[in-house]
Amino acid sequence: MKSKVLAALVATMAVGATCAFAANPFVDVPSDSWAYKSVVELADAGIIQGVDGSYFQGNRNITRYEAAEMVAKAMAHMDKASVEQRALINKLADEYADELNNLGVRVSALENRVGNVKLTGDARIRYRYQDGSKEKDNSWDYRVRVRANAQVNDRTKVTYGISSDNKNFADNAQASDEKNDIYTDIAKVDYNFGGNNWNLSVGRTDAYVLGNAYGYNYGDVFDRAELKYQNDKFAATAGYGKFKANGSDLDSGYYINDQGKKVSTFSGNDDQKIDGVKTGYGELEGFFGGGRAAGSALGVYYNDFTRAGGTNSSDSFAADDLWGAYLKGNLGKWTALANYEHVKNNANSAVTGDDTADVWIGKLSYGKANFATPKSWDAWVEYINAEDGAFIGGSTNSWRFADQMDNIESWGVGADYTFAKNAMFQVMQSFGTNTKDGNAKDPEEQTRAQFVFVF
Structure with missing residues (x-):
């Protein structure tokens, strides 16, 4: 999965961020980027860390485990998500269920999907x-x-x-x-x-x-x-x-x-x-x-x-x-x-x-x-x-x-x-x-x- 595709997904997954003025942690994400606000909010919420803590590398291919890790962190903020965001997170959780289990995310957590x-x-x-x-x-x-x-x-x-x-x-x-x-x-x-x-x-x-x-x-x-x-x-x-x-x-x-x-x-x-x-x-x-x-x-x-x-x-x-x-x-x-x-x-x-x-x-x-x-x-x-x-x-x-x-x-x-x-x-x-x-x-x-x- 290309990370620019994932960026489109995580743009709707900014479910836990509350600080609109958080500092940009990535030197390769310009302030005029279409994904700038979502990337900064997700980094501030701890959902993404980037590469070496300084680079987002938006054109890099990512592994399924990296995608699953983002989904796991988004799941931790489910209580603040909208109905549309919950539906997307649930869909991603199904897709990466095996990787999430290997990361230690309990099946009970995967099943805790309100309204589903x-x-x-x-x-x-x-x-x-x-x-x-x-x-x-x-x-x-x-x-x-x-x-x-x-x-x-x-x-x-x-x-x-x-x-x-x-x-x-x-x-x-x-x-x-x-x-x-x-x-x-x-x-x-x-x-x-x-x-x-x-x-x-x-x-x-x-x-x-x-x-x-x-x-x-x-x-x-x-x-x-x-x-x-x-x-x-x-x-x-x-x-x-x-x-x-x-x-x-x-x-x-x-x-x-x-x-x-x-x-x-x-x-x-x-x-x-x-x-x-x-x-x-x-x-x-x-x-x-x-x-x-x-x-x-x-x-x-x-x-x-x-x-x-x-x-x-x-x-x-x-x-x-x-x-x-x-x-x-x-x-x-x-x-x-x-x-x-x-x-x-x-x-x-x-x-x-x-x-x-x-x-x-x-x-x-x-x-x-x-x-x-x-x-x-x-x-x-x-x-x-x-x-x-x-x-x-x-x-x-x-x-x-x-x-x-x-x-x-x-x-x-x-x-x-x-x-x-x-x-x-x-x-x-x-x-x-x-x-x-x-x-x-x-x-x-x-x-x-x-x-x-x-x-």
């Missing part, structure tokens, strides 16, 4: 296979999601999204099959206050991950009211909400039948779903090794589950209390995650005499695939050791089949590769999978591969 509505979304084509699985003959499916993000004012943001759910290519998504209907998976209002450290979020989210770690027990649609305090070193979250089924994803969990036996809702009992279960929850997190942006964190969390009918009755959700802890370390190109969860599951006592169960999870990753960076990639290996009753049911955030998350010990490997901008290929494979307790046959290994596109 932005549409985003993603599409996924997925293949899943396991010998003997009910999914064996329906291995291919797809999902499309669309989001509208509206910045109401400096503190308030509204997000609404719809999803097609997972539509199977084999059955052609019959209209009578409710699990394939398009549904609202996100509809929430976020209010930021207290110096931007406090956030109140009310409504439905599509990304509630129980524990903010691996998401073993749940990672899906959730209706809640949540208050969060967060800075670069610490975060505290408290909320209350209800799990919502979006088809068949939540038809899981365990209960005790009339014969005192532990039964999985995957057998088809419609009265024993996690859909409608309520939970109060809290989480404390600390960030280290460079703060929250560095990606290293330690967290502890707690969930208290309730359902109409009483916690211990035969027609209630079996799980009661769940707590867990996680540790995530970012070591250069390596990222390590350790996650532990302990759950009180009343269904277990009739089987083992112990109403508690534990799960241990470890994951080691190398590299980082980024949708914005073609040819970026990562590879990972994970380990899961889950006691009988550790999985309470629901839509796990794991890539594995939800009906085979309980009472297992298993390894997994995978890789992610960005083959074009906003387009990624992902592959996962389990191995060494065994049933931990009892004499049930060991589960067959699982394979998954998918293309994901974002827009």
